[in-house]
Amino acid sequence: MDSTGSSRDTGSVIVVGAGPTGLLLAGDLAAAGVPVTLVERRPHRTSNLSRAFAVHARTLEQLDARGLADELEAKGQRLQRLRLFGSLFLELAELPSRFNHLLVVPQYEVEKLLERRAVDAGVTFAYETEVTGLAQDADGVTLHVRTQGESKDLRAAYVVGTDGMRSSVRTAVGLPFPGKSVIRSVVLADVRLGEQPDNVLTVNTVGDAFAFIAPFGDGYYRVIAWNRAHDVSDDAPLDLDEVRETARLALGRDYGMRDARWMSRFHSDERQAPKYRVGRVLLAGDAAHVHTPAGGQGMNTGLQDAANLGWKLAAVVGGRASEELLDTYEAERHPVGKAVLRSSGGLVRLAMAKRPWTLAARSALAAAVTRARPARTRAMGQITGIGVRYPAPRGAHPLVGRRVPDVALQGGTRLYEALRTGEFVLILPQGSPDKLDGVRVAHWASERRSALLVRPDGYAAWARDAGGEEGAEGGVKSTDVPEVFAGYSLR
The missing domain is CATH 3.30.70.2450 (Alpha-Beta Plaits)
Structure with missing residues (x-):
């Protein structure tokens, strides 16, 4: 990357902010072959100032899809019962996940793991570098920075602000933070x-x-x-x-x-930014949303932002997708951020309730979650991220937009092991071809006859139930699988 304001390669990305969200995103981009620079205002050191100690099930699944979860699990302690307030507990052992617990581990352990991955993937780090402004045009973004008392420009195709609540990137594009x-x-x-x-x-x-x-x-x-x-x-x-x-x-x-x-x-x-994208500039993590620490959802929400954005941005920069794919990032993650604001804020208000009507509401919620499984499932799904579902096109299969569990695959492997390549995975019945028009194919370990296309972030992009006409692919033809998903070319 050139520091003079021009660029030798506009197929690159600058990520601003080396917290957990920025580290995961930069690592994903570099692993996908995208040249990426991670800009950080602070000097390079391990900090104990982090407030996060909770890694929830959905985040552990995302880390598992990168081969990192088991190592992090060894550094923390598992908690299978999460107390929210008073008599309200969530029995996490009921979660439909390989990670049916909360992992208690300091944020700096997460950062160390993600930093090592980013370094191994080839991320360029620019510490003690402060963003002072930016300008974007049809071809890319020029980022104005100051480092060691010297002002200079960095150039990339896209810039992502993961630089926290006081985001310089968000300020530079003029987005409010109401x-x-x-x-x-x-x-x-x-x-x-x-x-x-x-x-x-x-x-x-x-x-x-x-x-x-x-x-x-x-x-x-x-x-x-x-x-x-x-x-x-x-x-x-x-x-x-x-x-x-x-x-x-x-x-x-x-x-x-x-x-x-x-x-x-x-x-x-x-607080939440009204938009997560302004042209070639995007926001994730605390730069896009901040909320109370209740339920331990903060760092987890940011990491899941990064998991959603990384593969999309890599596909666009790499020419495998049109820019419309980036619109799905905001469409999917902005409602999640809003829901986290509501749930975490609600938990704080109920925990500190003093007035009779709020005390009554707290008792009613605790009773509903304790006695009614649907209410308990919704509460656990919201706090752990397991229940997040993205919008699906009209007429789509009911599974589209839903999280796909870590299903067993033929050959003794699991879905989240197959997702470690960063590609879509098409799961077909046993006996189906190993290749299908260039799409990565896996097979159910069971006798299931349906087909399921899984996005790199572990959500269903397309599905088809077994049809009446059985063929070599168990009723699923190659022409049935869409060639394009939201601007992403699967072929």
């Missing part, structure tokens, strides 16, 4: 404990106080605490006594907190 601060003066502290908690995650709310404790795995614990009655600015002084007091109010004891190596305050916002 919303509001909903939780002020939340305190963070990394401490040692004199008493080990009984559970992997310790979380509770009493009155105005909320507290959360999770292990780093190195002897330190992250404490997140909030006392609604103590509303001060983010720069107000903070000491460990305040953290202990809030923990005692919410948890009944402070577990002997001591030896704080870091403490800080922050506020939590609920």
Whole structure:
């Protein structure tokens, strides 16, 4: 890539922001053969400042499709029961997934894994590089940056902003970030404990106080605490006594907190950009949406944004798809971001309920989720990402747009192993040809006679039930499989 404002190769992408979303996206693009530069304002170092500790089932499935899930699982602790508030628990063992649990692992472990993959795939990293503006034209985007006191331009076919809530990329394209601060003066502290908690995650709310404790795995614990009655600015002084007091109010004891190596305050916002794409510039992760940490959905939603966008952007840059495919990114992920804002915000409001009508609503929700399986399934599907479904064209098969489980394939393999090539996978009945007009083919391990075309991100693109006319392909003909999916050429 040229730094003078021209470009030797406009078939490249610049990703701005080296958090989990940016690392996954950059790695996917590079693995698909796209030249990609990852720009990051901060210096290169491992940070313990992350707030995320929860990796949900759908994110683990996406990592499994990249051969990373098992390694990450070895670094964390599994939790099969997730407490949301009061008496409301989700029994994650009921999830229809190989990952029927929540993985408790610090965000920096996710970042280290994704960074290693990105490096191995050939991503170019530009640390200590700040975006100061951009300009786009019919052929690409010129990104204005400052690095080591020097201003220069970088050029690429597309730019993706994954640079967080204060996104310079979002600002540069003039997109607003409407919303509001909903939780002020939340305190963070990394401490040692004199008493080990009984559970992997310790979380509770009493009155105005909320507290959360999770292990780093190195002897330190992250404490997140909030006392609604103590509303001060983010720069107000903070000491460990305040953290202990809030923990005692919410948890009944402070577990002997001591030896704080870091403490800080922050506020939590609920915001979403009205658009995720402006021409050749796209947004993902916290640059596109931020919300409260309730349910641990933040990092997971961003990673799933990246999984949706990566294969589409690689196909467009590589000439295998028209630009209309990029429109499906916003159409599919913007509603998901909106739903996460609603669910995470609702959980916070119910957890901190004080008025009689909100307390009644909380009790009703807890009862419905506990007693009614459909309500429980919807709640788990929303929080874990398993239940996300994308819009389907009119008249499409009912499976289109749905997540495809990790089904067994002939030969002792699984679907998410087959997806590691980054291609569509067409699953056909046993006895069908191994090739079908250039489409990657796999076969059901069972006697199933239907056909299913699976997108690289694990969602159904096309399906057909077994027909009455049995042929060499079990009633599925090569002409039945669409040649083009939303502008993507399958042939």
